[in-house]
Amino acid sequence: MAHINVPEGVPGIRSLVMFRPETGKHLYELAQVLLRGESTLSEAERELIAAHVSSRNKCFFCMSSHAAAARCLYGDEEDIVDDVLRDAKNANISDKMKALLNIAGKVQILGKEVSQADIDAARAEEATDREIHDTVLIAAAFCMFNRYVDGLASPTPTDPKIYEEMGKRMAGGYNPPQSQS
């Protein structure tokens, strides 16, 4: 049971966005620009940052759905996602992605945890300023989304099949659900 009277049978953030579409449309636009907009980070890499931060925040709904979207976008390399969720530091990903995931992990704790050394390490692996900016904002945004979803105790499915379907839909982009009238 959610803490407030959200529509029945709608999972996670979608139930909250149907309850309050005026704020929901901007949340979805933010997700669309950050995760699907033009970027030198692939959509799969950006979903991976989102899943990593959601996992650290122990938000089952966001972690499961963004991990599913990332698996879908990685295609043949989908094992990367579970590899990173298990142990990001030793995962089979580029050193640049490791440095960016390290920054995202610091942001998850608190903004002030990020140090110049963390930034320098990402730059040494040729991360651009725009990529560092987007990594920080994706991590920060998921510290919002995770708290929004869990802070109102929105309905959280447990069946992996449901997340697999969700991931496929999310891979195609973020469109807010239509509110019930």
Added chain:
Amino acid sequence: MAYIDLQNEFPGIRGPMAFRPETAKPLNMLAEILLRDDNNTLTRGERELIGAYVSSLNDCFFCQNIHGALAGHYLDLDIEQVDAIKSDYSLTDLSPKMKSLLSIAGSVQKGGKWVTPQQIEKARSNGATDMEIHDTVLISASFCMFNRYVDGLGTWAPQDRTYYTNRAPQRASEGYIDFDLAK
């Protein structure tokens, strides 16, 4: 100095917003509807106070000072009174409803799962509506984003706190959408 070259000298969140206008747009639209829209039973001052309180818990100097100054502007509180609320709102003369909403905001700051059904019940018994509880949770969650964005990029913040109180009337009248990032 920010950690990355933002190609501008603006303080706080205005630096990265000018650097990346595509993401600034939904961020500002969200702030406008959450904090400033008149179709809300929480006053602008109450909503800014929630933002200032969460920013102080997140130790974000820029956000707690500008949003604290805005709360003070709307609620006619001076800087000491806003500081007293941030340090222990339970000792202030805020309404029981606002105290129970700040309690929820404080739990959200720690993590979504910290919010308990008892806190929600308490807020309801003090007259809070579902919409007010929703907005409190989302304001707190969004400041957990804004604060991390500002500090995670190492942006600079004016240290003189009167900088923020002096700006508050202008920021209050302009709002979050139609303003010049350079001013």
